[in-house]
Amino acid sequence: MKAGLRQSMAWLHSWSGLLVCWVLLLVFCAGTASYFKDEITLWMQPELHRPAATPVSSAEAASRAVAFLQHNAADSPRWLIDLPDERNPAVQVRWMRPPGAAASGIGGGRGRFESRTLDPATGAFLQQVRDTRGGEFLYRLHFDLYFMQAIWARWIVGFCAMFMLVAILSGVITHRRIFQDFFTFRPRKGQRSWLDAHNATAVLALPFHLMITYTGLVTLMFMYMPWGIQTAYKGSQQAFFNDAFGRAPQAKPSGQAAPLAPVAPLVEQAARHWDGAQPGRIDITLPGDTNATIRVSRGAGKSLSSDEPSMRFDGVTGALVATVGDTPTAASQTRGVMVGLHEAHFAGPLLRALFFLSGLAGCAMVATGALLWGVKTRQGQARALAAGARQSFGLRLVDALNIGAIAGLPIAFAAYFWANRLLPVSMAQRPDAEIHAFFIAWATAAVLAQLRPTRGMWRAQLWGGALMLAAIPVLNAATTDTHLGVTLLQGQGPAAVAGFDLTVLALGIALGAAAYILGRRSKARTPARRAARADDSGLQDGDAKGVA
């Protein structure tokens, strides 16, 4: 390439961006939603919206959970207990199925684990709580995708993230007026407006975009770049993890039975050790065996790092074996902080909202970038289009994919939430049915977009997504008694439920505004268009603002 640096970077920016933008939009949307994973799950389980009558201590909740597991999963080699916190009122227990045991098909257990939601005060299985994967589905979707093996999905997402990093860096280099145009958005100016919107959402949230892309790659670095570990540890990744994260080597069962030590005193001891910070998770291996171990990890929220310190106890005597992660090494601290920044488990409600907003800015950046490619390419073909020629295959394809991704994804998200409220509560395979609603809605939108990638399709799908999202608070009011009238006006019930309702309402209104502006503009230009006999296709360059 003989062109200057900026020109070659502009080329790199538009093509590296275009190639991966639709996958990236999915990753960004699902990842942004994951900041409120617990709140989404809570919203999707209205049976849990009643506050617990008496708050229970972590120690008490832990011993009740252990009692449940001893009763229901005595032969399992591993138990995991997630204790309640401010964001999550119930106890979540999971246990590994003993070899040869079949899945029970209830409680949303996946893979090798069974899972149940318990009442923290009584330790009873909350049977009446509807089965759903809640926010966990959206969280997994953003790096495991769906309908394929997680390992392939992670390579695909990693590939896209790498391209995103390239697009961000080349975008910064190619942005000639990054400081002069720092605060600039010129509405109603066609391509200029789209470029302004793309620049504003990209530049103003640049620290977030750079951080989230780079740290996203770091979260899976042991998979993407395993060679150092393979060389140093002679191929045994497990040995490396044991070293790096202070995990005990996998113990073999002795075969001799021994009662498990009571966990409540261990939870209290751990909380004292962490200056009162409450434990978040208990991991018990080989319960009921003489080689049992109990590991108590601190709950999130005390430091930027994602590696929470933990304490390991002997599972029979309850004696402290080791404390892990109190003074992490520089390398593991660096990785922990990077992963922590990505996940933002440390963030309180306000900071979490900022991460969410920055994520939305990322969605808007990807969407406006994808639209810009179409707007520019259409301008290049303007003369031919005006003369009555058909648009090129590439342009039609990109237009259709843009509609399916940008206007179709909100429909899919809304369909997921609608399915959660409308499917019968006691339905078999309920979580799968909700997820299928997501993909059926999205596939319908994407196929319709491929069949007719027109402005009319843009409007129809934007209106569809807008109505479906904005009507969710109404749906919630019709199907539960923790609607906005109660959560907001009377201040009862979880604030997270009110927050969810208000957020989807705001997103619905924003999409509706985009659809309205698009309609008004297409009406305004209809006479001119008839004169030119131009093809009615795709989003034209007059529609600034739009999704941004």
Next chain:
Amino acid sequence: MNASLGFFTALALTYSGFTALSQTLDRHYADRHGRGSSPCASERLRLHGLGWAALALALAACVRHEGWPMGTVSWLGTLTLGALLLVLLLSYAPAIAVRAALWTGALGGCGLLVMSVAA
């Protein structure tokens, strides 16, 4: 100390700081003072000083409130939000944007005072 005081103090300060900085740019200055006008050298210097000072004070508010590690993260977040709000207001109501910055600047100052007295 109220958990949200540091956050809103920082947000008010980043908004007013960015507004001052935006007025050093001819395009946004002309929005308010008429086409073709541009700030004179001394005014530009004053706006630059005010703007950067407000952004630095916002960092101080965040760090005072949450310590260096989380304070820095909060500061970057409030920078993004403050700037996004300003861009929207500047595009549709530039006069209001600048007037609001005077108020948020004053409120941010009060917030800082309360924070330093309370702690």
